[in-house]
Amino acid sequence: MDEINRKIIAATQNGLPLTPHPYSEVGNQIGVTAEVVMDRMQEMLDNGIIRRIGIIPNHYKLGFKSNGMTVWDVPDDQIDQLGEAVGQLEFVSHCYQRPRHLPDWPYNLFAMVHGKTRNEVFTKTEEIRTLLGDAVQAYEILFSKQILKKSGFRLQQTPQPPKEGL
Amino acid sequence: MKSNELSLHDRRLLNEFQHNFPLSSRPYAELAERLEISESEVITQIERLQSAGLISRVGAVIQPHTIGYSTLAAMAVPQPEVESVVEIINQIPQVNHNYERENEMNLWFVVTAEDEQHLDQILAQLEQESRYSVYSFPMERDFHIDLGFNLDWKHPYTPPSKLVHPAAFS
Numbered sequence: 555m556d557e558i559n560r561k562i563i564a565a566t567q568n569g570l571p572l573t574p575h576p577y578s579e580v581g582n583q584i585g586v587t588a589e590v591v592m593d594r595m596q597e598m599l600d601n602g603i604i605r606r607i608g609i610i611p612n613h614y615k616l617g618f619k620s621n622g623m624t625v626w627d628v629p630d631d632q633i634d635q636l637g638e639a640v641g642q643l644e645f646v647s648h649c650y651q652r653p654r655h656l657p658d659w660p661y662n663l664f665a666m667v668h669g670k671t672r673n674e675v676f677t678k679t680e681e682i683r684t685l686l687g688d689a690v691q692a693y694e695i696l697f698s699k700q701i702l703k704k705s706g707f708r709l710q711q712t713p714q715p716p717k718e719g720l
Numbered sequence: 721m722k723s724n725e726l727s728l729h730d731r732r733l734l735n736e737f738q739h740n741f742p743l744s745s746r747p748y749a750e751l752a753e754r755l756e757i758s759e760s761e762v763i764t765q766i767e768r769l770q771s772a773g774l775i776s777r778v779g780a781v782i783q784p785h786t787i788g789y790s791t792l793a794a795m796a797v798p799q800p801e802v803e804s805v806v807e808i809i810n811q812i813p814q815v816n817h818n819y820e821r822e823n824e825m826n827l828w829f830v831v832t833a834e835d836e837q838h839l840d841q842i843l844a845q846l847e848q849e850s851r852y853s854v855y856s857f858p859m860e861r862d863f864h865i866d867l868g869f870n871l872d873w874k875h876p877y878t879p880p881s882k883l884v885h886p887a888a889f890s
């Protein structure tokens with residue numbers, strides 16, 4: 555990550571300016587032209603540093619009050635194929651392989667399911683279970699009870715030395 | 721402004737531009753063209769939706785692990801202790817999401833640090849301070865192509881008077 559890319563991310567992480575020429579405004583802030591900002595953002599999209607650029611809605615405020623983190627114990631030698639299938643479901647917003655912590659935590663596949671109601675989350679989870687079929691050894695839905703903290707990813711304008719303490 | 725007061729344009733703005741936002745000199749003018757309204761109307765509408773909290777921001781979603789190193793961490797904390805442990809977790813500046821979930825493993829949060837070593841340090845210190853185990857679940861594979869989140873508004877649109885069924889947002 556070079557310095558210009560870092561500056562672009564830091565300058566836009568709270569959002570692009572809502573003005574007719576947002577990229578030139580960002581460029582002015584960090585001392586490059588609008589073209590450089592756009593080229594660099596395109597480059598970061600192409601190489602996967604940026605997943606997407608868009609209008610980011612607040613699901614919770616829009617009525618998607620129920621979010622269920624579904625967790626699945628599936629055989630390791632099938633997880634690639636199963637994960638791909640679950641990741642393609644339209645209602646799954648994140649789908650990751652994560653490590654188990656045996657014996658406390660047997661689950662290795664995590665899929666986030668959003669719904670307007672709890673029932674909607676149950677129905678969608680059932681679809682995943684059907685899709686995974688016999689590969690499911692165990693699963694659970696962890697409904698969200700409370701949002702305790704939520705802030706976007708924060709990058710310091712310049713790299714900071716590691717902080718002491720918590 | 722509530723979600724059941726959304727106009728057709730509001731809903732299109734929220735649902736159709738979650739990815740492929742134009743990288744061109746006047747991106748809002750391009751949105752305006754698609755919606756057949758003016759550039760200034762697009763900007764005003766985004767401002768309005770943002771101040772109502774329905775839009776978080778217009779911008780980039782960064783891929784985890786490309787800048788810094790992050791993990792999803794969890795703790796199993798008995799109910800009477802939850803409040804004090806949450807306070808400790810939320811004081812950590814590197815924690816950017818923290819949810820309480822309905823499970824014995826009830827506190828789930830994302831920690832992003834400069835590198836893996838620093839991340840381990842933060843988690844170890846949290847264990848020490850809270851006296852509860854911290855389980856770390858770093859992403860090993862990502863199976864989802866992130867194109868945003870379908871808000872599930874059906875096409876074609878019905879007239880504004882019946883635009884949103886009251887039950888749809890209950």
